[in-house]
Amino acid sequence: MSDATLPDTATPRPVPFRGGGFRPVAKRGVGLAVFVVLLLVIEWGTRAGWIGNLTLPRPSDVGAALVELYQSGMLWTHLGPSLARLAVGSLLGISAGIGVGVLIGLFSYIRAGLVPLVAALFPIPKIALLPLFVIWFGIDEGSKYALIALGTFTPTVVSTYGAVDNVDRALVRMGQSFGLGWWSIVRKIILPGALPGILSGLRVSLAIGIILLVAAEMLGAEHGIGAYVLQAGSLYDLERLFAGVVILSALGVVTSWVIGLVEKRLLRWRG
Template sequence: MTMTLETPALERPETRDRSASNRRWQRFARPALGVVLPLTLALAWELAVWSGWSNGRLVPPPSRVFATIMELARSGELWRHITTTLSRVAAGFGLGVVTGTLLGAISGYWGIARRLLDPTVQALRAIPSIAWVPLFILWLGIFETSKVALIAVGVFFPVYLGVMGAILSVDRKIVEVGRTFRLSGPAMIRRILLPAVLPAYVVALRVGLGLGWMFVVAAEFMGASEGLGYLLIDGQQLGKPAQILAAITIFALLGKTTDWLIELITTPLLRWQDAFRPGGET
């Protein structure tokens, strides 16, 4: 009887240590898996150019792209372009999120507002981003205001749709429970609608941020003299494919970093979810 009681007590700390070690390993191994594919492709292209299968003139190898990035960084030019683009994306993202969240919540919560607003918003959503450029230049000029407005337009639509769709998809039974407990309007929003909407809202923010990075390129085509979009245009005009690929690489890194930041910030707000984790993830 003594052996039966003591054996689990001895095994439990070992099991906990093994579980903690596995979690630490997974915490580092999972992000590392994400860089396997791009590193493999970069290495394959580097070897192809090195072995003479391609001259690397139009598509430079990663070593040449990296050297271009280092050259821009040493001159201080790279940081100026990155800072300019980041400030534009941040301003446009903030403006698009605020307006998209407010109008999406209004359209989702009140049926009459949805019937008034949603047809117009859906029609505007079909307009290509480049079509806004001449109009914004005419209205707002060629400087920062028009660029931020264009980015905000790109962010607005996915946030609006995400919020409105999430509110409309809230389980009616949960709302009925709130009404049974006679929750007020603000209490219904805070205790029932907001937790139900939050997962879809986070996805909408990430989609909106991705479109914000896409729209900033179109925005920086509007007579910009600074920014990563300007680097793209400058590389095209001067015939510098390495500079073009360097700008694209930096866009990808910044986009992934900002997306990861949103995911990191919102993860504590979604810990209550008992969601499906594929492949045994925890």
């Protein structure tokens, strides 16, 4: 066979990469564009009469209420106490939840004793316990801290021991085969492997904490976003009411963004 009849293998042809498609790709500006379009549609609908003023206020009027709240100084008067309550209550509940969740994931006797208790507490509407906490801790800050702490504790426990359970046991056996001790396996394999699931669970826990914060501030709080929303609702001031809702929504977005930054910093090893 002559060289002219041989296939040309000197020039390799590139093979398309087939491993993509399931990895999330950031699309900057898409979420903001959707949000802006939605606001424009609502603004147009309220001005054209398709949406009644008693149903939704104009976004421009809500923006004016936010500007007035900021210029009057009342924004920080209400937002400051809310942030403090959310920070203290969530810190207590999440810290305890991560600790208990890790213990449940590591020790069988603790799992057998505490999982039924957590399963019994988890479906209870925490808002229903607010009057009980008022009796126990008083109507001041203690009852609000306790409600937020309990509300963030149970989902954090569930997500934490679920994340520990999902750590690849092949990695644990590999560590044992290399002679690592129990504490080294926990510190170097189990906790880093469970960290993504724990951080994902924190998004849900903090969202629940914000919901319970509003409920707690609607009972016996002079200042706070929940008290502001309650006052606006009692006066049927929809612009101020939705301004409070926007602040709560922004608070949720900011907490999720902060957790995202923590994930990028702590989970750089995932690549």
